[in-house]
Amino acid sequence: MNLITFSGPPSSGKTSVILKTIQALRQQDLKVGVVKFDCLYTEDDVLYEKAQVPVKKGLSGGLCPDHYFVSNIEEVVEWGVKNTLDVLITESAGLCNRCSPYIKEIKAICVIDNLSGVNTPKKIGPLLKSADIVVITKGDIVSQAEREVFASRISAVNAQAIVMHVNGLTGQGAYELSTLMVEDEKQINTVKGMELRFSMPSALCSYCLGEKRIGDEYQMGNVRKMTM
């Protein structure tokens, strides 16, 4: 089985890109399943079900979504193996721009959209910088100039990535993306023992543990102050 991690800011078009890519993978007689990670709410699983794609969803609720992702990824892989998938896709939103759920040796795809503004590539951390493939969406609604500026800014922060344009509505580019997803030498049955590409942000302060009151005396653990 090939495991692929898809990530990207909320509403960047991940689900549309994945759905179009799955269509292309299926034409090659491959069985594809998706596990969708989100924070509080998602209905994307319904979209996958409608397309008859085996799907599971996980809502992290009060936990950091990416911490939740790593704690569950092994079980997710087991589910994929049990369902005899050829390709297992995980989809998760990068909510704080600092996190990244990418695993070494597992293909990492970041989806980012042209509408998010030309300075966005600077603002996103490992989610964008350590991806193998960067997919740019919504290219059909911005000018050619903005598309070019945006793509060049992405290459400036992640020179090694393959940068592709995919149209989530027409599917233009999705077939091409699908050809980069299946690799015999990257087949896996487990991710046990593998490592994340980048550490997740350290957080353990009283607020992580449910504190609500404001004020110095309530702050414990990993606390840092701004210079005012």
Place this chain on the structure above:
Amino acid sequence: MITKEQLQKLSIQEVLTRYPFVLTYLENNKIKVEGYESLTFHEFRNQFEEHELEEWAMDLSKLEEELIVFISQMLEFLGETENSVDSLTILPGQDKSGNPETFEMLTIRKSEIIAIVGPTGSGKSRLLADIEWTAQHDTPTKRGILINGVTPDKKWRFSSSNKLVAQLSQNMNFVIDLSVGEFIELHAKSRLVEQEEEVVSRIVDAANYLAGEKFDLNTPVTALSGGQSRALMIADTAILSKSPIVLIDEIENAGIDRKKALKLLVGEEKIVLIATHDPTLALMADKRMVIKNGGILKILETSKEEKEVLITLEEMDTKIQALRSSLRAGEVIKNIE
């Protein structure tokens, strides 16, 4: 090209002098080298404790490797001569039902205009994707694409700065909040253009030549009218974009001189593909491709009779444009001249 050994010997200052564009790389990655210019990148990297890097989510372990990739990409981008595309050839494949396409091969040369016609969903996006991906009988249509008559270099598939196709479509907008001048300058910077000012004024002049209503460098791009926006997009794509092929998805017949627009693109030695059902535009093309059920059904050469029809159409267009101007000027319409 630069090797790892070479990079290790150069100080940051020397690297910046030799490759000024590295500054963009550092800026975009928020790497501040002020005060460290005399060090090499290797020494610079070792200045930092691991927890400091983690704090700002930076991974400098690959700094040198990434820089080498970035520098070679930029050098390749700057040395444009080897990227010139004189012709594009489409080799037949099959339609959605697997029927073979019947044309022999289609070669489109620089400065040629090809119209693409066919209903929505007939496979125009797929055709364009084949061209962009330089398909080698490895896409669902099984078409082949040749550049300059030969199987193209794989770089066209994966290079983000050397895209084969630039696209202009009907529902495109400027989303950035800048003035026209600042906007073109931003684009020019990303293309590493040297005479920025000259290019900026050339583009604005060209856009104004195409647009019905004039605008200047200080106009915010979001305040441009539909016609002005399209004029600016076309002028900017013609002059600044390096993509040798331009695909246009319809040009609305309002606020822009479409004939001049096509001439501008062709004058900049682009290959122009235009998806349209507008008779004037379709007949301006040298040939037109008819798409049906995912396949190229036939390729028609614009005939002599059709070119004559075009003259009549253009006369009609001129009359409509004149009426538009009269209305704009507050005049009362009495008859069509």
